[in-house]
Amino acid sequence: MFCFQCEQTTRGPAGAGCATDKGVCGKDxxxxxxxxxxxxxxxxxxxxxxxxxxxxxxxxxxxxxxxxxxxxxxxxxxxxxxxxxxxxxxxxxxxxxxxxxxxxxxxxxxxxxxxxxxxxxxxxxxxxxxxxxxxxxxxxxxxxxxxxxxxxxxxxxxxxxxxxxxxxxxxxxxxxxxxxxxxxxxxxxxxxxxxxxxxxxxxxxxxxxxxxxxxxxxxxxxxxxxxxFGTPSPHAVRTTPVEGKAILISGHDFRDLHELLEATKGTGINVYTHGEMLPAHGYPKLREYPHLAGNYGGAWQNQQIEFASFPGPIVMTSNCLIEPQPLYRNRIFTSGPVGWPGIRHIANGDYSAAIQAAKALPGFTKTVEGPTLTVGFGREAVLGAAGEVIEAVKSGAIRHFFLIGGCDGAAPGRNYFTEFAEQAPSDTMILTLGCGKYRFNSHDFGSIGGLPRLLDIGQCNDSYSALVIATALAGAFNCGVNELPLSLVVSWFEQKAAAVFLTLLALGVRNVRLGPTLPAFLTPAILDILVNQFGVLPITTAEADIQAALAPRIAAE
CATH class of the missing domain: 1.20.1270.20 (Substrate Binding Domain Of Dnak; Chain:A; Domain 2)
Known part of the structure; x- marks a missing residue:
């Protein structure tokens, strides 16, 4: 085998990749x-x-x-x-x-x-x-x-x-x-x-x-x-359990979540989201189900620990599956394009086996109160407050915007994104999307310009909303997107991120900071093209990159 399509790949000399009997991801x-x-x-x-x-x-x-x-x-x-x-x-x-x-x-x-x-x-x-x-x-x-x-x-x-x-x-x-x-x-x-x-x-x-x-x-x-499912709007999401039977759903696919919510309606089973399913709570037609109880756990790379401790079955949709461990192997299900040998697959929206498993398993024995995470800051929500944001920029209350987004992973170096968010000055606003948000979304960043300093736009595919927001702000300031007080810091991991990266290049968005490590298939010559023609910037340290981003400031007039 040979595979170097993701950031997990074995590192080494040029052309390095997973070339043994098993990849780092677990693929044989x-x-x-x-x-x-x-x-x-x-x-x-x-x-x-x-x-x-x-x-x-x-x-x-x-x-x-x-x-x-x-x-x-x-x-x-x-x-x-x-x-x-x-x-x-x-x-x-x-x-x-x-x-x-x-x-x-x-x-x-x-x-x-x-x-x-x-x-x-x-x-x-x-x-x-x-x-x-x-x-x-x-x-x-x-x-x-x-x-x-x-x-x-x-x-x-x-x-x-x-x-x-x-x-x-x-x-x-x-x-x-x-x-x-x-x-x-x-x-x-x-x-x-x-x-x-x-x-x-x-x-x-x-x-x-x-x-x-x-x-x-x-x-x-x-x-x-x-x-x-309606237009996303800000919503505080519970992160602690509610007493009762439970099913956890992870991945990305909102259709699967909707089908599961319909299938469990009236059963007394609560449904919890995990990973990139967290933004689902921003959609009004999904959160109108009272048994969509909250979000459990964090990003996909923590699933082997979090799934093991969840007291019910797990449904894995779309991507982000890691080898199921013995502690939960007999209570995890796959759907759509996802599959693992010996793991039961849900076809044609039939969740009966998962529901049966939820009824047989203990669920949560008590309700626990705790912190919430606020999601749902899609383009409508942000642009609805555009007037206040623009005035805050003009007055100097908001000096800069940082979009910190992309796919997360377990590889060393990803603390960079935590450090970047936490070290960003208090007069800057942070937008985030993708599961990279779990690196810092539990931190209290306060508010600025009438909005929370941290705005969760949604899943990685919600880069579209981020680009619409950036274009609208550029129009309001009568400038190009690259002239905005905006910096993009992208955590690259897999192929969806590669597609979004190509979109940024195609739209002429420059000075995208990419990391924590670069794709193994990007040779020095290709990287030179990306740096020289498109202004791509490999990340260095959070402190240095923040200083560099804040140096060329836009005139707010």
Whole structure:
């Protein structure tokens, strides 16, 4: 196996990555290799979908399979090799159907169909032994000795950014929101990757195109979430237990949470959120369920301790799964793209097994009072107070805004984000999104300009709201976003973060501080491009980076 798609990857010389029988994330060699084979097939499917789209033919089943297939290969999502064997066979059948449809559509349009090679012509073996023997040809580093580290690195940036785009698009799709331009853009990116590109400039342009596409995807997901569950508004979330039976839900998927709340209505079972589910409490149609009792625990990397102590079953949605431990292995369930060998999977919204487990387990024996966390500061809430914020900037009450967001992890160095937030001067405002907020969201930052100094905008995909807020403030000050008293400090971890990063680059947002460590696939040459052309800033120390950010101040007039 070889994998360097996330920040957990084994570090070392250029091109380092997890290349043993098991990755740092817990993914074994066979599963990693099968994921590579599936990605190779998705490239071939993308070749046909892209050509069909140019002929005016859409295939919704293929579009959905691409999103789901890419999502399953994200970090900490699906570890079930049997599921990948099934998906590889399904992908082959789909590809063959698309080939037939393409040939027919081309002939109907008076064109000679192309004879596609490479990924589009790949014939997978019909058993796992044969599939694993084919994996080397599908590896992300295939051809590295010929094309070099920089080409492989940019191909990886394209692929991993695409995985993040597909994950966000899948979240929107399950809520009934999809766009043709998104499906076309994703198929195009797969088509590009299938061609094994070597021109660095062209690949960089494709990466920026992916960033622009991801902005549209995040906008679509925002519409899906608000259309389904209402516009987020500030809400104090309980962080201590309520007496009674309990189910914990983690991950990102609000549809799964809604289905679980419906399924447990009237059962006497309380539902608690965990990790990136915390922002769900900002949505009025979700918090109207009285048995949405609060949030339990912190970020995803703490789940093995927190799940073990939770007195009920756990439902794991979307990404962020870590190997289930014996203390809770028989009471954790997966849903959607998530999977682990031997762990029960919830299909078609049937939560009956989890509900049965909750009734059998003790739940919380007493109610405990304690602190709350306030969420729900989406763009509507923040822009609703824009007048006060603008006046506070003009008067000097607010000197600077720091957006500290992104994915969190367990690797050393992430105390940087805690130190940054706590050392930010009292006349600065902190916005946060993603699970990185757990590094500091329990700290009392006080208030400023009529608002709390710490504003939790939501999940990582709520970067869309953050960009809308920044654009609106720039308009109010009659300046560009890069001229605002605003600094972005991004904790990079996995592929959704890669997609958001590409969006920032594509929108021309400069001076993004990225860390705590940089992706292993970013070679020195690629990093030089990002630093020199886009102003990307690898993080140093919290104190030094705060001082540097505050030095070029905007005139508030």
């Amino acid at each position: 060699e066979a599963t990693a290799d099968l994921q590579d084979v599936l990605i190779h097939q998705l490239k071939g499917i993308g070749q046909y979908v892209s050509r069909l789209r140019k002929l005016g033919v859409a295939d919704q089943a293929a579009d959905s399979f691409i999103l789901y297939g890419l999502f399953t290969t994200l970090t900490n999502v699906n570890f079930n090799r049997a599921r990948f064997v099934e998906m590889i066979a399904e992908a082959a059948r789909l590809r063959d159907r698309l080939r037939t449809a393409y040939e027919a559509a081309a002939k109907a349009a008076g064109q000679q169909p192309e004879t596609l090679t490479g990924a589009a012509a790949f014939v997978p073996a019909d058993n796992i032994t044969g599939l694993l023997a084919q994996a080397n040809a599908a590896s992300v580093i295939t051809g590295r000795d010929v094309v070099g580290e920089d080409v492989i690195g940019l191909r990886a940036l394209l692929l991993y950014g695409l995985k993040g785009v597909a994950a966000y698009a899948h979240h929107a799709e399950v809520l009934g929101e999809s766009r043709d331009e998104i499906a076309i853009g994703i198929a195009h990116a797969l088509d590009v990757l299938a061609s094994d590109p070597t021109d660095l400039g062209e690949m960089l342009e494709e990466a920026l195109a992916l960033g622009r596409l991801n902005f549209k995807v995040m906008e679509t997901l925002d519409a899906a979430n608000t259309g389904s």
